Amino acid sequence: MLEQIFQFLVTGITVGSIYALVGLGFALIYNASDVVNFAQGEFVMLGAMNAIALLAAGLPLPLAAIAAVLLTTLVGLLLERFAIEPAKGASVVTTIIITIGAAIFLRGVASLLWGKNSLPLPAFSGNEPIDLGGATLLPQSLWILGGTVVLVALVNAFLNRTLLGKALLACSFNRAAAQLAGINVQVMLRLAYGLSAGLGAIAGILVAPITFSSYEAGIMLGLKGFSAAIVGGIGNPMGAVAGGLLLGVLEALGAGLISSGYKDAIAFIFVLMVLFFEPTGLFSHKAAERV
Amino acid sequence: MQNHAAMTNPPPLLAIETLEQSFGGVMALAGISFQTSANRIQAIIGPNGAGKTTLFNVLCGFYQPAAGSLRFNGQELRGLPPHRIAALGIARTFQNLQLFFNMTVLENVMVGCHLRAKTGLLAAALRLSSVRHEEQQLREWASEALELCGLSGQSERLAGALPYGLMKRVEMARALAAKPQLLLLDEPAAGLNDTETMALRDLIMRIRASGVTVLLVEHHMPLVMSVSDRLLVLDYGSVLAEGTPAEIQADPRVIAAYLGGAVQYAV
Amino acid sequence: MRLTGFFIFAASVVLLPVLFPDNYFVTVVGIAAGLHVILAVGLNLLMGYAGQISLGHAAFFGMGAYASAILTTRFSWPSLLAMLAGLWVAGTIAWLLARPILRLRGHYLAMATLGFGIIIHVILVQAAHWTGGPDGLGEIPPLNLLGWTVDGDQQWYGVIAAAMLLSIWLSLNIVDSRIGRALRAVRGSEFAAQMMGIDATRAKTQIFVVSALFAACAGSLFAHQQAFVSPDSFSLMISVELVTMVVLGGMASTFGAACGAIALTLLHEGLVVFEDYEMLIHGALLMAVMIFLPQGLFAGVSQGVRRGWALIASRQRHKG
Ligand SMILES: Nc1ncnc2c1ncn2[C@@H]1O[C@H](COP(=O)(O)OP(=O)(O)O)[C@@H](O)[C@H]1O
Ligand SMILES: [Mg+2]
Secondary structure: OHHHHHHHHHHHHHHHHHHHHHHHHHHHHHHHHOOOOOOHHHHHHHHHHHHHHHHHOOOOHHHHHHHHHHHHHHHHHHHHHHHHHHHOOOOHHHHHHHHHHHHHHHHHHHHHHHOOOOEOOOOOOOOOOEEOOOOEEOHHHHHHHHHHHHHHHHHHHHHHHOHHHHHHHHHHHOHHHHHHOOOOHHHHHHHHHHHHHHHHHHHHHHHHHHHOEOOOOHHHHHHHHHHHHHHOOOOOHHHHHHHHHHHHHHHHHHHHHOOOOOHHHHHHHHHHHHHHHOOOOOOOOOOOOOO | OHHHHHHHOOOOOEEEEEEEEEEOOEEEEEEEEEEEOOOOEEEEEOOOOOOHHHHHHHHOOOOOOOEEEEEEOOEEOOOOOHHHHHHOOEEEOOOOOOOOOOOEHHHHHHHHOHHHOOOOHHHHHHOOHHHHHHHHHHHHHHHHHHHHOOOHHHOOOEHHHOOHHHHHHHHHHHHHHOOOOEEEEEOOOOOOOHHHHHHHHHHHHHHHHOOOEEEEEOOOHHHHHHHOOEEEEEEOOEEEEEEOHHHHHHOHHHHHHHHHHHHHHOO | OOOHHHHHHHHHHHHHHHHOOOOHHHHHHHHHHHHHHHHHHHHHHHHHHOOOOOOOOHHHHHHHHHHHHHHHHHOOOOHHHHHHHHHHHHHHHHHHHHHHHHOOOHHHHHHHHHHHHHHHHHHHHHOHHHHOHHHOEOOOOOOEEOOEEOOHHHHHHHHHHHHHHHHHHHHHHHHOOHHHHHHHHHHHOHHHHHHOOOOHHHHHHHHHHHHHHHHHHHHHHHHHHHOOEOHHHHOHHHHHHHHHHHHHHOOOOHHHHHHHHHHHHHHHHHHHHHHHHHHHHHHHHHHHHHHHOOOHHHHHHHHHHHHHHHHHHHHHHHHO
16 A cells, blocks of 8 residues: 555656646746746647657657757747737736637647647657666656756756846736836746747657657646646746646545546646635735735 | 713714734834714825825725724724625725726716615516616616716716726715715825816815715815814824814924925915 | 617527528527527626636536436436526536635636636546446437427527527626626726625626526537537537637627627638638637737727728718
């Protein structure tokens, strides 16, 4: 029993890492623009699908992966330029629908380019399971865990140590003040979209060897990433990471101990419970409303 | 002696005691006490940030105060949500306009009559004949309030499309349409020109004459001094002085802290 | 007059099948459009007037549909009674959910409603013992209204048209009443509305329940009309479509929502021709409309017409 739970934990942390990366992308864009980008999951899908396609075209895996991340980043920038910028100042509902439109559009493009089947990506270093004293772990899971740790550390350092990163955070606290302080909010917005598209793509490439990928693989991942960001208190990047890990672990435990069919329901029940008791997420800073 | 006092001083309409409200480190209200009896115009003055708006917000149940009590007609307001406080007969206007911009002027003021009507969801959905009658009644009430505030020709315009001065009057009409016992006005003269301010003065006098008690937060000293029965001076969340306009103008602490040059406007 | 628009709309709904009898676009597409109108008009009460987004509205649609499907097939309930049960279930769940969920704002509310929709969808898929699982539930008996069995596209068109007109009439009445004004006031400024004595929580709860009831009613009709239900009809994408209809038509307008519903139904019908490109075009159109006509088609088009009209009028004057 204990071993089983250990196994669930290992699985949960692996899955949670992916949610964390996607959630981090949500948080970055939200910080820079107050927009929740519902096409975030499509970045994940595009990363994986691009890598698969480039690999099939003859590129070696590392090159294919890098090119796929760059391509997806470009898509993120284009999305910002042609769908988000023209709608500046639109209401929450309008921006939600624009990004949902973008998600459907990208799914449409993917299904045209690569068809509707699930496609595999080879594991980076084989499929020989690693024994962890009771629990087993795929080598790919190590890649996911390691990749997440490195990326989160990098993003964290970027946000807190570099001028550019601090400027990005400043945007979220007070856009007008940031503008006055000479921060180019427009550039920050592009930076955020590029960065989260890149992050999403890496997450997609890391997880594709385990889950495969298809044109609609981004939907659930995007929603779970959004959940992670919300649970963490939207706009708080490290909160999103914590939220993602928490969500992954709970989901794995729920799937293992209760019912795997209800896995997604369990995840969202958890999200609802968090919101019912902490209406602004677990790790958010609240300010009193003013009239 | 005690009896005598009780007979000459009517019981206060509003009695506030040691009210405290802080935001993080800022003590917006640091233990305020004062009373207002019915049918008065009670002005509240003080420099920006003194806590005047916060006092209104606490009074209306928007914030729950850390300590103190608020009694209106003897009933404790603390802990009640805003809509229950409104139901007891308190209405207000806002320093930062809080109009319903997407509704017409008439609809805004009809919302003010909300508590005087009783149509429920089902009756409204089926548009029973009782509903039609009540709508007619609400329209009349709203028109009265609009007329009182000099807005008769504006009723079908969108509130958001009005010039600033008229928006402020719509807020006033909306508050009056509720037929309150106590009316809170938060800087009603801000942004108005002299003619408009004079009209506002007349309106406030008429409101009082109709039996409504007014709490008036205002920076326009000539208006405040000419219209109010009593003044409360706040500074840094505390009561600096309380008294009639003449007493306040003569109060050295007030002159030192705040009024300064403004005394010359006194009427 | 207050209901002029309504009567014009009703007249065209009645005239269509007379002018084009046995036309696929009138009966089959018309039925789908009618159901969508009921859903969108109900959701618009919540989104357009109360300002509360719901990305899980398909859940209530599904509750109505599955209540009718399960109770009539497995328990042989009369269809009208099953429909009432569906309304009761959806209404009760909406009522229970309203308080905690409507406390949330903006994206948190979007997340919560979305999560709720997914939970219900997962249940529809997983509780196969009751719902038939992913394969769905078939052989649902026809709708029986006090002895009259609804049969054939023409009759269904009549029933759904009537339900649709009823929903529009109810919505128009609610909006233009004390209750509707209170809702709009809460949306405009919640604090000011409360200071007018409006219990904002209660107002939002009520309208959340009403919009759930509209959806459940549409669900019951849908189940009987199709004689088959499956979870696909109540997925997240359907919730998104419903929100799109409301926003597409222009929020806070009953006819706007109705137009949005009809427009999107026709769009889907039209896009079928493009097969593989359907998704791509659908996504691009969504983005384009939201970017270029953020107040929605209905407002955008009527504004355009008015401007064009003014232009023509001024030309005429110049000539004259
Ligand atoms: N919601 C709030 N959050 C933080 N500080 C507030 C809030 N409301 C008021 N304050 C602070 O309380 C003090 C009193 O403000 P206010 O009541 O608006 O003053 P006045 O209306 O007298 O100008 C000010 O220092 C203000 O910054
Ligand atoms: Mg103030």
